[in-house]
Every structure is written in structure tokens, then in C-alpha cells.
Amino acid sequence: MEFGRRTLLTGLGGLVLAGGMTSVAGNSLAAGQTQPGGRFEQVGGDHGWKPHKLDPKECAEVAYLGYWHKDYGCGYGAFYAIIGLMAEKYGAPYNQFPFAMLEANKGGISDWGTICGALYGGVSTFSLFWGRKEVRPMANDLFRWYETAKLPVFDPGEKALGFKGSLPQSESDSVLCHISVSKWCYVNKIEAESKQRSERCGRLTADVAAKTAEILNAKIDAGKDYKGVFPVQKSVSYCGECHQTKGNEANWAKGTMDCTPCHSGAKGTMNKFKDHP
């Protein structure tokens, strides 16, 4: 049993016996109880789970298996590799999480191609342990690494579940599934609906889980001093001088994604609805 930082009983669920109901001290909610602490109260306190260091290599392997488990995909694989491994090693509260909800992340959230589902699976684990001010540099490190890293790196060898053999690597320049996947497919002439592409995303899920664990471990070591290591993108600094500066009449841009994929007049963003082959 794990003791969180803020409460004795962290995230334990309802206490029920066949013949009746028993309660213990703390703010654990019994089954049948609703929200006795009031609206917006949370069992164990907000961000109240205790973080544990994990082996990035083990996380990568579990994430890859999670990706293929019932085809739940990237978000499930990356999230289970962190919180599921804590559940396997430490029990509650980690083993109380309804993991399959992360299936929503597949294909950039229900196949819409928005954020890479593995990235959401990784970054959302941080928010179980820390509030946004502490999470932001961790998220920035994970996301900026993803934009610039040549992925996938992980190779399951003979244990590959979708496609055996090496796969090409490419930089996505973007945390969006649509750009990350489509660019990899376009550059390498591999169909988006192919086993190679599925395998690529499975391996990338392993890479994201390993990076998430590295950042988690570094944060546990550094505590509030964790500052992050990846610098802000040049494009975001440049564009942000006007578009993200308070008091500027052009201060209308929200986001930290690299601006270049969509705002540099690249071939892909020209008019594809006119004179397009």
C-alpha cells in the first residue's frame, strides 16, 4: 500500500464487505457515498498520487505490448507503461485506474489525427502527481523532444507483433498525429493503412513511454528545481514576439507547437482544392 504526500489514504476506493459497509479515516469515499467533501473534491487530494521511478527500458517494452493489446493503441500503451507498471509494482491507487479509457487516444483521439495519442498518454501521467506549473517544463521536454527526434528508435526484433524488421526513421516536426504519421508515410512511401505504419506507431509508443519515464525520473530527482532541458523552438519565439505578447494588437495565437509546418508556405499547405492532380 502506498502513502501519498497529502493524505494517509491515497486513492483507495470504496470499502465494502458482503454483510455491510465499513469506513476508515481519511477522505476515501465508500461505495454508495457520493462526493461528501463537496463538488470538485477528489479521493486522495488533487495530484495526490506518489510518483515512483521506473526503468525506461521496461516501460518501452510494456508500452509496445500495450499498443497491441486488443488494439487499444498508442495512448493506452504509453499510459499503461507508466501507471500500469506502478500498479504492477505498488498496487493501489495505481491499480484502480480505468486504463481502457485511454483507448480514446487511438489515431490522434478517435482517429481524428489531433495530438499524438502516445504523447497524451505520457503527459497525462504527470498530472496525477503534480500541478500544471510543475508539469509544464516536463510536458515541454516531452513534446519538443518528439518534434525533433528521429523516430521510431525502439525495435522489438523477433518479438515484433505487427511487422518484423527495421523501419525508417523521420522527424515529425509536429506533435500532431496527422502530421507525424502522414509525413512518415509520405517521405517513406508507406501506406497509412499498412502493417508497417501500425508497427511504426507501436514502436514510437515505446519511445514516448521511455522518454516519459526518463522525464519522470529526472523530476523525482530534481523536485521543484526541475527546469527542463529543451529550449523553446525558434519559430515560437519569433512569432510569439507579436502573436503571443500581451498588449500587442496581434496577440491572438494560442499554442506552443512549432509554427513552421503550417505557416511557412510549405508545399503541403498550398491550395489542394484547385488544379490538384
Place this chain on the structure above:
Amino acid sequence: MEFGRRTLLTGLGGLVLAGGMTSVAGNSLAAGQTQPGGRFEQVGGDHGWKPHKLDPKECAEVAYLGYWHKDYGCGYGAFYAIIGLMAEKYGAPYNQFPFAMLEANKGGISDWGTICGALYGGVSTFSLFWGRKEVRPMANDLFRWYETAKLPVFDPGEKALGFKGSLPQSESDSVLCHISVSKWCYVNKIEAESKQRSERCGRLTADVAAKTAEILNAKIDAGKDYKGVFPVQKSVSYCGECHQTKGNEANWAKGTMDCTPCHSGAKGTMNKFKDHP
């Protein structure tokens, strides 16, 4: 206490008494137990929570309050409005969820401007109840509505927590926070870092929660027959004829987002790094 569809004990947490540990039948995991069912096992079974109908108007009001609660933002507001309300009305397993993790969604996931955090908050609730085949038409309805609706609609009147008074509405054409927010700010000449913009996102969170509840209610009524009502976007059908068709050499595109904001040669996607004022 709620009984799920697949197990007698759904999502109940650990069973612990001051003097020892007690277990009951079912696959509930006691504190201290890890994952006795094996890797990837889940308390209550995958997608094992029981869905309940909610009043969309009540959800909107709670979502708006959740958005402002400790500044947790859009994802927290939308998610709590669904699962938190079920917790308030029905107790476990809903009240076991570590709600504050949804703070990760703020600003399109840790201020990166990817998916609208409210949309993720809404769609991820569906995956607590159903697998992806049933979730997909629900997600499509929520996301396509968001692309085309003039938002925000919700108006808290005198109870406004960020900015009182009416706000302009606009269509986002996109489920991405960056486009949704930036377009609203650009069109209406309102700074991204302003109280009006925060208020806009708070009201939009209310709108997304209400729509999520409408879809949830319709799904509960229709069961497996739920087909969805929003047609696929013309751009996705048109581009998908080549870019999302198996066997086509140009089958490299992943996603269901409207293609036009980034692939129609719009002014915003021209080269902003050269001869830009």
C-alpha cells in the same frame, strides 16, 4: 452502489481495515495487491462503467464552474461535468477518478494548442463505457459539431467568473485549440491573453459538456444502433479518395479533421518567415 454490466463489483477500490485486509468476490483489487489478474487487467473490466443519463443544462453549468475551479481549465471542466456529476449522484466507481489529472488538457494539452482540451475531456468519458467501435460515431458527432458550431453559446449572465456580458461567436472549422482560439481572437480583435478569451473558453467548455451529455443520452437510448448524425466533411471525403484509400500510392494521410484550414492555400498558411510585416 452501482453495478456495471460486466462485473458485480465495478471499479470499487481497495478493501482495507485498520487491523488487516479483507477481500470480496469479484476482480476488485485490494490495496497492497498489485495486478493479480495479470498485466493489462482492469478493476471492473475494460469499459466496464455503467453510463447514466445527465441533464445537458446542468452539465453546462458544472463545466463552466469546473473550468474556473483552481484554473484547472477546459478538460477538467468538461470531464467533471460528466463523470463528476455521476459521482455526485451515484458514488462509486465515478467518485474514485483522479479528476485533477484532466488539468493536463489546459490550453490544448499543457498550453501546446493541440486538441481543444474540452473536447478531449468530453470524448474520453465515452471510453469509460464503450469500446472504440461504439465510441467512434459518438466522437465524430461531438467533433464535427465543434468544427461547425458558432461558439460560445452558453452565457452565465451575472454569474460570470471571468468577464460579464455577451461575447462574439465564431466557427472554429477545427478541433485544434490553436486554430479555434486564434481564429476567434483574430476575427474579433481580442487578445489571446485576455479575460474575454478565458471567458470564451469557459463558456465553450460548458457548450462541449452539454453536447457530450446529449450524445451520451442519445447513445444510452439507441444502444448499439447509435449511428451518429453529422455527415463526414466534404473535404475529408474528397481528399480521402486518394489519401485515405488502401492500395492508393498516395494513401498517407491520417486523421478526420477538416482538411481546409491547412490545405486550401489560405492566407494564414503562406510563408510567414519571409517578407512578413
